[in-house]
Amino acid sequence: MTFATLGLIEPLLRALEALGYQTPTPVQAQAIPAVLAGRDLMAAAQTGTGKTAGFAVPLLQLLTMEGPKVTANSVRALILCPTRELAEQVHASVAQYAEHLPLTTYAVYGGVSINPQMMKLRKGVDVLVGTPGRLIDLFRQNALKLNQLQTLVLDEADRMLDLGFSEELANIYRMLPKKRQTLLFSATFSDDIRLLAGQMLIDPLSIEVSPRNVAANTVKQWVVPVDKKRKAELFVHLMRKGKWKQVLVFAKTRNGVDALVDKLQGLGINADGIHGDKPQATRQRALDRFKASEVQILVATDVAARGLDIEDLPMVVNFDLPIVAEDYIHRIGRTGRAGNTGEAISLVCADEVNMLSAIEMLTRQTLTRKMEQDFEPEHRVPDTDASGQVVKKPKKPKKPKTSGGGGKRNLGKWVESGEVAAEPSIKPVRKVPVFNTGPRKKK
Ligand code: AMP
Numbered sequence: 001m002t003f004a005t006l007g008l009i010e011p012l013l014r015a016l017e018a019l020g021y022q023t024p025t026p027v028q029a030q031a032i033p034a035v036l037a038g039r040d041l042m043a044a045a046q047t048g049t050g051k052t053a054g055f056a057v058p059l060l061q062l063l064t065m066e067g068p069k070v071t072a073n074s075v076r077a078l079i080l081c082p083t084r085e086l087a088e089q090v091h092a093s094v095a096q097y098a099e100h101l102p103l104t105t106y107a108v109y110g111g112v113s114i115n116p117q118m119m120k121l122r123k124g125v126d127v128l129v130g131t132p133g134r135l136i137d138l139f140r141q142n143a144l145k146l147n148q149l150q151t152l153v154l155d156e157a158d159r160m161l162d163l164g165f166s167e168e169l170a171n172i173y174r175m176l177p178k179k180r181q182t183l184l185f186s187a188t189f190s191d192d193i194r195l196l197a198g199q200m201l202i203d204p205l206s207i208e209v210s211p212r213n214v215a216a217n218t219v220k221q222w223v224v225p226v227d228k229k230r231k232a233e234l235f236v237h238l239m240r241k242g243k244w245k246q247v248l249v250f251a252k253t254r255n256g257v258d259a260l261v262d263k264l265q266g267l268g269i270n271a272d273g274i275h276g277d278k279p280q281a282t283r284q285r286a287l288d289r290f291k292a293s294e295v296q297i298l299v300a301t302d303v304a305a306r307g308l309d310i311e312d313l314p315m316v317v318n319f320d321l322p323i324v325a326e327d328y329i330h331r332i333g334r335t336g337r338a339g340n341t342g343e344a345i346s347l348v349c350a351d352e353v354n355m356l357s358a359i360e361m362l363t364r365q366t367l368t369r370k371m372e373q374d375f376e377p378e379h380r381v382p383d384t385d386a387s388g389q390v391v392k393k394p395k396k397p398k399k400p401k402t403s404g405g406g407g408k409r410n411l412g413k414w415v416e417s418g419e420v421a422a423e424p425s426i427k428p429v430r431k432v433p434v435f436n437t438g439p440r441k442k443k
Pocket residue numbers: 020021022023024025028047048049050051052053307309337338
């Protein structure tokens with residue numbers, strides 16, 4: 001199959017060829033004809049599967065072939081993204097695909113001045129990519145009109161709910177014309193997302209290009225058990241031992257990111273960090289420098305977990321496990337993209353056993369544990385498996401086979417009850433928007 005056989009027009013074929021896209025990926029092969037046919041779409045695609053082109057390319061074709069010219073402050077297609085970085089990245093791809101088309105594209109998001117965005121929107125924009133909060137601000141200030149909208153895309157929809165954008169989504173939904181095409185993309189599909197899809201989509205075509213909630217099999221994953229207080233030391237040890245070139249590291253909290261970056265920089269390691277407290281320009285610069293291989297270690301909170309496309313990233317390290325198990329899939333999806341192989345290593349302490357268990361259950365695999373010499377934890381990480389079982393108490397060590405050898409020797413360290421801190425419930429409570437604007441008409 002080629003892009004030409006999917007019915008794409010020549011200027012798009014030229015753009016894809018220039019990018020080196022030779023054959024459509026599975027999600028593209030299914031999504032492109034469906035979008036061109038005007039269908040609503042509900043697509044579950046793993047990260048790195050080429051889903052951006054899957055929705056953007058046919059959308060650009062429809063905008064070129066159909067509909068009136070965009071008027072002042074209007075947009076004809078709106079792509080909603082959960083994070084600023086993702087909005088930038090999606091916009092960069094859309095602009096590349098649209099290079100030979102007579103269409104305008106733009107990205108808007110918070111954390112930067114709104115005025116230039118308002119100026120830019122004055123003439124109208126064919127494809128607008130943005131984060132929900134800033135889009136609402138622009139709408140409220142009359143800088144954005146949605147009455148010309150033909151297509152709405154929700155990218156990483158589950159992440160938008162995770163980040164608490166449910167109310168913003170409900171508000172945006174109320175501003176939309178009833179007659180439109182809606183495309184919903186999500187790396188994972190929770191029940192909340194299915195509910196949202198039921199409210200927003202009409203007779204959608206469901207696309208699922210990979211088994212639900214299974215991490216990319218191009219990523220080699222394993223766990224190194226370690227005591228919490230020795231994680232940074234272990235990270236540096238593994239990095240030096242493995243001669244790691246470029247690593248994206250995920251830490252749970254903003255403070256955790258800063259502490260690790262300080263420690264690494266103090267050791268003369270070329271590291272930088274991104275998290276939600278940093279100004280947008282600083283975040284983007286750190287990311288750009290990492291992408292350009294000018295930074296060796298980028299430490300991030302989950303703000304960087306989704307959607308970011310970093311070419312040839314060989315390794316992801318979970319310095320802390322994510323609280324939401326699904327984030328594990330998104331984090332490790334930063335490596336092993338577009339057919340490359342990658343490695344994902346998780347440094348796991350006893351406190352994190354419930355999170356480990358939830359991840360194994362979600363990904364339907366028991367992660368291999370590799371003990372690192374001299375870093376064996378004093379607080380043992382209880383056994384887990386893909387059934388979601390946590391063996392709270394370790395098996396009693398076997399007595400030495402030789403009789404009379406003194407069964408009390410080699411007892412090792414037992415986990416005392418209470419050593420494994422109880423985790424909060426793994427799933428956060430997500431609010432699902434309630435849309436009460438009645439059924440809408442299909443385009
Ligand atoms: P995405 O899942 O949209 O973030 O895409 C992941 C990566 O795959 C990006 O670097 C794309 O440029 C690349 N890509 C998307 N579609 C294709 C294709 N058909 N052939 C080769 N690379 C692709």
